[in-house]
Amino acid sequence: MQEIISDKNWNKLGIYPIVDEHDIVKVRSIVRQHAKDFRMGIVEQTRITTAISELLRNMYNYANGGDVVIESGDIEEHNALIITCIDKGPGIENVELAMSDGYTSGMGMGYGLPGAKRLVDKFEIYSEPQKGTTVRIMKWK
Amino acid sequence: MENNLDFKNAKERIEHIEDVLSSVAAGDLDKRLQTDIEDDLTGIEEAINILIEDLTYELKQSKKMKEELEDKLNKIQEQQKTIVQQQEDLLELSSPVTKVWDNVLILPVIGTLDSQRTQIMMENLLQKIVETGCTIAILDITGVPTVDTQVANHLLKTVTAARLLGADCIISGISPAIAQTIVHLGIDLSSIKTKATLQDAMLFAMKKNNQLFEGKIHLEHKEQEEDDK
Ligand SMILES: Nc1ncnc2c1ncn2[C@@H]1O[C@H](COP(=O)(O)OP(=O)(O)O)[C@@H](O)[C@H]1O
Ligand SMILES: [Mg+2]
Numbered sequence: 001m002q003e004i005i006s007d008k009n010w011n012k013l014g015i016y017p018i019v020d021e022h023d024i025v026k027v028r029s030i031v032r033q034h035a036k037d038f039r040m041g042i043v044e045q046t047r048i049t050t051a052i053s054e055l056l057r058n059m060y061n062y063a064n065g066g067d068v069v070i071e072s073g074d075i076e077e078h079n080a081l082i083i084t085c086i087d088k089g090p091g092i093e094n095v096e097l098a099m100s101d102g103y104t105s106g107m108g109m110g111y112g113l114p115g116a117k118r119l120v121d122k123f124e125i126y127s128e129p130q131k132g133t134t135v136r137i138m139k140w141k
Numbered sequence: 142m143e144n145n146l147d148f149k150n151a152k153e154r155i156e157h158i159e160d161v162l163s164s165v166a167a168g169d170l171d172k173r174l175q176t177d178i179e180d181d182l183t184g185i186e187e188a189i190n191i192l193i194e195d196l197t198y199e200l201k202q203s204k205k206m207k208e209e210l211e212d213k214l215n216k217i218q219e220q221q222k223t224i225v226q227q228q229e230d231l232l233e234l235s236s237p238v239t240k241v242w243d244n245v246l247i248l249p250v251i252g253t254l255d256s257q258r259t260q261i262m263m264e265n266l267l268q269k270i271v272e273t274g275c276t277i278a279i280l281d282i283t284g285v286p287t288v289d290t291q292v293a294n295h296l297l298k299t300v301t302a303a304r305l306l307g308a309d310c311i312i313s314g315i316s317p318a319i320a321q322t323i324v325h326l327g328i329d330l331s332s333i334k335t336k337a338t339l340q341d342a343m344l345f346a347m348k349k350n351n352q353l354f355e356g357k358i359h360l361e362h363k364e365q366e367e368d369d370k
Contacts, residue, residue: 022226028287046287047319050326053289093203101327109290115326 001095004126004134010073010082018085024056027068030039031083034070038081038141048081048139051119054112055085055135061106063089063133075122078140085135092127099125153184158189168187170197207245238269245277245346246308247339251284259295266299267367270308277349279342283314293328301332309334309349313342 013034016027031052035045052068059066066087073082092098099117104110113135119122122138157174164172170193174186238248246264252258266278282301285292300310313336315323323330336342 028253032286042316043318043321046316046322047325049287050289050322053287054326057289057291109294109328111290115290115328116325118325119322135181 001126002124004077004084004124004136006069006071006084007071007073010071011069012126015070016058018059018068020024020065021060023065024053024060027056028053031070032081034072035139036079038072038139040081040139040141044139047119048083048137051116051137052083052084052085054116055083058112058135059087059089059133061108063087066132075138078121078123080138082136082138086132087134088132091129091131091133092125095125095127150178151182154186158182158186161189161193165193165196170200238265240269240273240275241343242350244275244350245279245343246273246275247279247281247343249281249284249339253286259292259299263295263299265303267302267306270303270306276308276353277299277346278308278310279346280310280312281314281339281342283316283339284311285314288315288319288323290326290328293323293326293330297330297333311336311345313337313339313344 014030016023016030018024018027018067023035028049032045032049035048056068057060064087067091069084069086069131071084073084075082086110098105099113100110101114113125116135116137120137121140122136124136125133126135129131160172162174173190173193176183176186217220238246241247246266246269248262250262266280269275270278280296282288282296288296300312303310311334313328315335315337334343334345350360
């Protein structure tokens, strides 16, 4: 697991705090708009929006909220939409377990993290217990 | 007693007046003209001082008014936000369950499903099932833009609870994009009857209804025949 850092060459499109459920709805529609601006098709739009919805809900449910950074930039020879969710919550003790299908520590379905990973082109997660969690999803243009 | 105006002195004093006036023009309202000597210029000096005093007062007033206005504007904007929020909430909360025809309920779900709203929606539906005794319920999610695992979980729970009350649910309005996304998420919705469109769901419900009623009529006939015996 590697720490997640931003590339200076990326273009910052926005940063949004997640405090309540309305912020989830708001940021989700902002992400959908960026996907549209990126000329992604309806299926790709739905995928990235659903993936970010999972991450935002996790941040809200388990970490008492956090920040979302939306960027665009080049990764592995692709022009990508890059969305990073940063929280200062309790962190995840066992990331491998959290990433497995069906695992939930609460009342969820346990498909949020692994499902989000399957919905995007590149997925990164970094978590330190007591410090917080950062999850980044990327979708090629 | 009035002193005569001494020319040299007067020049200095006029320069002083000019100084003070240009300070005032520059926005410094703390300067005043000294009027210890009484002569022809004193009246002008006093008048200027009063003018500065008035100006200071007026400025203070308008600053106060500006602040009050800004305050009011902020409050209005705050209220406007609340109203928009409430309108959104109202729209989201209005999940009207209607009985479309005998035995069939329809619940069109519009907007985003957060936990609070889903709770209300679920309660409404279950309540209506109990009240009407309907055994088929269609949940149309055409108006739901994002189906993530939490929404799917709520839908599954609603369907299970309805089943416990004796009603079968049909979920309609899952777009192809959402269907694909659900598959990628890894959620299994195969335990739920789903239809692409509300129309499909209604046709399905109608058929099922007919079968049910035919069955019921048959049974009633039989019961009558038995009674006749
Ligand atoms: N941001 C986070 N902070 C702390 N724990 C998290 C975070 N995101 C996920 N988790 C943990 O990972 C588990 C799996 O998450 P997920 O796959 O989304 O399933 P679910 O949310 O349904 O439990 C969660 O139950 C929770 O314990
Ligand atoms: Mg989750």
